[in-house]
Structures are given as structure tokens and as C-alpha cells.
Amino acid sequence: MQNSVITKYGLHGKLTAQSGKGDELAEILLQAADLLKSAKGCHLYVISKDQQTAENVWVYEVWDSKEDHDNSLQVAGVRELIGKAMPILAGQPEKGMEFTVLGGTGLN
Amino acid sequence: MQNSVITKYGLHGKLTAQSGKGDELAEILLQAADLLKSAKGCHLYVISKDQQTAENVWVYEVWDSKEDHDNSLQVAGVRELIGKAMPILAGQPEKGMEFTVLGGTGLN
Numbered sequence: 001m002q003n004s005v006i007t008k009y010g011l012h013g014k015l016t017a018q019s020g021k022g023d024e025l026a027e028i029l030l031q032a033a034d035l036l037k038s039a040k041g042c043h044l045y046v047i048s049k050d051q052q053t054a055e056n057v058w059v060y061e062v063w064d065s066k067e068d069h070d071n072s073l074q075v076a077g078v079r080e081l082i083g084k085a086m087p088i089l090a091g092q093p094e095k096g097m098e099f100t101v102l103g104g105t106g107l108n
Numbered sequence: 109m110q111n112s113v114i115t116k117y118g119l120h121g122k123l124t125a126q127s128g129k130g131d132e133l134a135e136i137l138l139q140a141a142d143l144l145k146s147a148k149g150c151h152l153y154v155i156s157k158d159q160q161t162a163e164n165v166w167v168y169e170v171w172d173s174k175e176d177h178d179n180s181l182q183v184a185g186v187r188e189l190i191g192k193a194m195p196i197l198a199g200q201p202e203k204g205m206e207f208t209v210l211g212g213t214g215l216n
Contacts, residue, residue, distance in 0.1 A: 010156050012120065012168070026210055033212040044152070044214040046170065048118050048207035058207060060120070060168055062154065062214070099156035099166060102134055104141040106152040106170070108214055 005102060008043060009069055011061045013096025014050075021088040022055040028085045029057055035077045041068030043108055055090065062101050113210060116151060117177055119169045121204025122158075129196040130163040136193045137165055143185045149176030151216055163198065170209050 017025040026047055033045040041064030048058045063069040072078060101107075125133040134155055141153040149172030156166045171177040180186060209215075 010154075010168075030211055037213050042213060044154075044212070046118075046152075046209060046212035046215055048209045051206050051208060060118075060212075098159050100159060101154060101156045103138055104152065104154035104168075105145050105150060106216055107154055 008101035009063045009066045010099030010101040011069060011096045013059050015057045015093050016090045017055045017057065018088050018090045019055060022049060022057060025085060025088055026057045028081050029059060032078060032081045035075055036072060039072050039075050041065060062107065116209040117171045117174045118207030118209040119177060119204045121167050123165045123201050124198045125163045126196050126198045127163060130157060130165060133193060133196055134165045136189050137167060140186060140189045143183055144180060147180050147183050149173060170215065
């Protein structure tokens with residue numbers, strides 16, 4: 001691989017809702033994804049549920065840089081959505097797993 | 109969440125290359141991603157490396173259905189690339205983690 005490849009910042013994290021609140025949490029995160037459509041450097045913000053535990057909601061993010069990711073907290077409305085999500089979480093969010101994204105199909 | 113939401117099939121898997129072969133494996137997978145651009149039902153096929161181990165290459169895939177994913181082995185050239193990748197893997201690929209993808213930003 002050439003050194004000239006421009007990589008991106010990836011993050012895959014899990015949020016766990018309180019019992020029975022998985023769909024509500026997913027809905028809040030889908031609203032956050034919508035707000036991030038115009039965020040600087042945001043390529044992907046994909047919301048999933050896993051197939052074992054209805055309370056687990058996963059977010060797969062790709063950004064131009066970690067800095068762009070960190071700045072996303074400043075996007076209008078995002079803090080309000082975090083404020084809606086926090087009370088229905090089962091404990092603190094875990095730190096997600098970070099990746100160096102090389103490229104692929106479907107990545108804008 | 110309404111029951112009418114159309115979900116997609118997600119898969120996140122790790123391939124581990126033999127020592128020193130991580131970049132070569134990533135390059136093969138990027139070629140596979142390119143072949144899958146026109147595959148039926150393929151939304152995402154994103155190649156990453158993790159930040160701890162240079163031999164680990166991660167693939168995050170989103171398809172309309174598991175069936176579409178399974179059929180991707182039939183795409184012209186994919187088997188040849190698998191044939192190139194297998195000899196440089198350190199052991200058998202692990203089964204990835206499957207997701208029910210609800211939506212998000214950057215997903216075509």
C-alpha cells in the first residue's frame with residue numbers, strides 16, 4: 001500500500017439501553033445520524049441492533065479525522081439528543097473500538 | 109420504532125494476516141470491495157485496520173439481506189481474490205458479528 005493513501009477515522013461502539021428501551025435508544029441515535037448528515041467530515045454514522053440482545057445499539061462511524069468526530073458534539077441539536085439518551089442508558093457508554101479506515105465500497 | 113422500518117443485514121468481521129502481510133491482505137480486500145460495487149444489495153464494504161495490530165484487517169459490510177451477502181461469492185473475480193488471500197491468513201477467518209442495520213447517515 002502506498003503511503004499516499006488517505007485514511008479515515010473509524011469508530012465502532014455499543015450503547016446499552018435499560019431493559020425494554022432498546023428501540024427508543026435506537027430512535028434517538030437515528031435522529032442524531034440525521035443531524036450529522038451535514039457535519040464536517042462525516043462519511044458514515046450507521047445505527048444497528050445486534051441479534052442477541054435487544055438493548056444493545058451499535059454505531060459505526062467513519063469521519064475524515066478524529067478531530068471531526070470530536071467536533072460533532074457541537075452540531076446543533078446533538079447535545080439535546082445526548083441528553084435524551086443518557087437517562088435510558090444502562091450505565092456509562094463504553095469506549096468504542098477505533099479503526100484506520102482504508103476505503104471500500106459505498107463510502108462517500 | 110414502526111414495524112414498517114426496512115432493516116438491512118450487517119456483518120463486521122476480522123481477518124488476521126500472517127506477520128508482515130497486513131497491508132497485502134488489506135489491498136486484496138480493497139480489490140474485492142471494488143468488485144462488489146455493482147453486486148446486488150451491497151450498500152457498504154469498508155476495509156479498515158485496527159490501531160493495535162498491523163495484521164488485523166476489518167471488514168464492515170451492509171447488504172439488503174444475508175442472502176445477498178452469501179451470493180456475493182458468485183461475483184466475477186471474488187473467488188480468485190479469496191484464493192489470493194487465503195494463503196496469507198493466519199488461520200481460518202473467524203465468523204463475524206451480525207447486525208440488524210436500522211439506518212443512518214451515508215448509507216445509500
